[in-house]
Amino acid sequence: MDMKKIMIVGAASAIAKEVAILFAKEGASLYLVDINQGRLEAVEGDILARYDTKIKLDVLNVLDFERHEPVFKRAIEALNGLDAVLIAHGTLANQEETQQDIEKIIREFNINCVSVITLASLAANYFEKKKEGLIAVISSVAGDRGRMSNYIYGSAKGGVTTFLQGLRNRMAHSNVTVITIKPGMVDTPMTAHLPKSPLFSKPKDIGKIIYKAMLSKKDVVYAPGYWRLIMWVVVHIPEFIFKKLKM
Ligand SMILES: NC(=O)c1ccc[n+]([C@@H]2O[C@H](COP(=O)([O-])OP(=O)(O)OC[C@H]3O[C@@H](n4cnc5c(N)ncnc54)[C@H](OP(=O)(O)O)[C@@H]3O)[C@@H](O)[C@H]2O)c1
Incomplete structure (x- = not known):
């Protein structure tokens, strides 16, 4: 495995x-970043109880944009370089509440789109110089x-997806892999309030799909794969019909 030093944002x-x-x-060394120290420590404890590996923790609220670069630099220093970065943080705010409040809209966009783009750009600029590396984004x-x-939430993720298309195109000229991961519905704290259906996946299964996609350096991964078909159908419903649906 050529991915021995990995930074994960949203690691909890x-x-x-x-x-x-x-x-x-x-046996990879991990630099784990998230907003809550206690939850990061719980992840660290869980991993170290099973495997003997190097783990460093760093607390970051991704809304603190001026702290992105220092955190990134600390990760490079702590692991003596990076082979891969996984960006996984996110929030799913209540749509009806958020659409009524400009401050909330900006916050959701900053967490789910802008901060992802700035962190991925830092990773890209670093890997571009090295002429190797991998950036995976959920x-x-x-x-x-x-x-x-x-x-x-959807348009913030759509912004990320389009950004990654362009970044992948740029990075392909520098031997750097850019992976867009598109999970369907997953049973996590983010979706705890939603009624569950058979379409919900387990985080463990999605984690495995992401891990395999990183090893095989995929471009775009639907997780699980059947979401590619579901979304093909959704995307191809004509707009004059789609706009009348309540979904
Ligand atoms: N669950 C789904 O159905 C689903 C579907 C498609 C895509 N995704 C994406 O999958 C990724 C992982 O989500 P998940 O489902 O595993 O949910 P999760 O367990 O709630 O994970 C989200 C993580 O992001 C952290 N976070 C939130 N705001 C942050 C901030 N301002 N700064 C730093 N970290 C922050 C959260 O910390 P706190 O909990 O401490 O706030 C949490 O650790 C997200 O990008 C999500 O959008 C999820």
Whole structure:
């Protein structure tokens, strides 16, 4: 495995934690970043109870944009370089509340789109100089088409997806892989308030898909893969019909 030094932002997320466990099993050193020290320590404890590997923790509220670069530099220093960066943080705010409040819209966009773009850009500029590396980002199927029930979250993820298309095109000339991960619905704290259906996946299964996608250097990954078909259908519903649906 050529990915021995990995930085994960949003590392305490239910999905990213599963990816961290799989890399730790292979002996990778991890730089784990998230907003809450206690939850980061819990992830660290969980990993170290199973595998003997190097883990460094760093607390970051991604809304503190001026701290992105220092955190990134600390990660490079702590692990003596980076091979891969996984960006996984996110929030799913209540759509109806958020659409009524400009401050909340800006906040959701800053967390789910702008901060992802700035962190991915730092990683890209670093890997471009090295002429190697991998950037994996968790976007969402929600970014494939705006729907009334979650178009603020969805359009932030759509922005990330389009940004990554361009970044992938740029990085392909520098031997750097850029992976867009689009999970469908996953049973995590983020979706705890939603009624569950058979379409919900387990974080462990999504973590495995992301881990494998990183090893095989995929471009765009739907997780699980059947979401590619579901979203193909959703994207191809004519707009004059789609706009009348309540979804
Ligand atoms: N669950 C789904 O159905 C689903 C579907 C598609 C895509 N995704 C994406 O998958 C990724 C992982 O989400 P998840 O489902 O595993 O949910 P999760 O367990 O709630 O993870 C989200 C993580 O982001 C952190 N975070 C939130 N605001 C932050 C901030 N301002 N600065 C730094 N970290 C912050 C959260 O910390 P706190 O909890 O401490 O606030 C949490 O650790 C997200 O990008 C999400 O959008 C999820």
